[in-house]
Amino acid sequence: MPPELTRTRRLILDAILRLQAEDTPATLGAVAQATGLTKQAVSYQTVLLREAHYLEPAASRYAPLILTSKARALIGGGGFPLVGEIAAGQPGHAEQNVEAYITRLDQVIDMKEGDYLLRVRGDSMIGVGIYPQDIVIVRPNETVPNGDIAVVLLPGESTATLKRVEHQNSKITLHSANPDYPPMTFPARDVRIQGCLVAHIGQAALRSRRV
Template identity: 35%
Template structure:
């Protein structure tokens, strides 16, 4: 069923996913041509048709309601709940495929998932035991971001990262603990903290 997309088709699809906010209405072929720098909607139509065949775009049978993706990506509003994270231990995965409702503004366009926090290692960042955090899956991070990092391939931690030439420093937010310095190879970034939720009942 899932046809293989050509490079250009993939490009157009990515563009649609990225910029679906741009158009507050689904774009027409002409609008998309303009946005993509094409000058013939006939050409674009052929590409879109391929995306329709691939099941990625709603078919529009002569209707004029613009191009819309079949599933507004991240549609179900639910992200996978991957498991528990406790400082200094491997991430404890959950076996059954749990999912969790997450508001749009707590996540990014990227690939996100949810972890539950165990322990108080981030208490000074306002992240408490039992909080749910939303993590964007990424291999790299900017200095100052809070990352889920794997140290020495097994210990997971949630810390603010500082990457220098030849060293990676992880700053815990809890003042009882000290910053730890590692060689870059020791620290593997698994994701970046983008949101947090807490229930009081």
């Protein structure tokens, strides 16, 4: 148990989690009743729990207590620790300082409502680090800036492809990131852009076997 999380504080967090699961507002009074503590004791401990980032800041004096992702990851719901930064230049020491507990992709990727995920098939985009079986995150859009990577439905095809889009007046050229696949040019009116690439996720173990 982390040093700042005493038995009493863990008791309070567990009570909040139970109340939320029952769709009951986790007010100071409700938590006090659920734990057998006084409201004053709960109030004092919640101040310390907020300082340790186990509770969200209070929206108002009487607002329900809300667990942070750090608390949910620790006492229920899982999560993965974000433990600081790593140098991509000169080597440095990895410090185990937990900044947050990640339970959703949108906590680390700029995702919006409506974004979706696709699994990559084929090797046409390996030049930009996108390999077969990687996951790409796509934002629905019918247009993309020149040079961006997009999900495109080709003329006469029933499946979509991932390509870099080049606008050329009344034509669109789709570029792969693999010299084995030549560019494809179509009339712009015949090309249907379905979304733009937001990010992609690859697995190191799978990638090392492809090299």
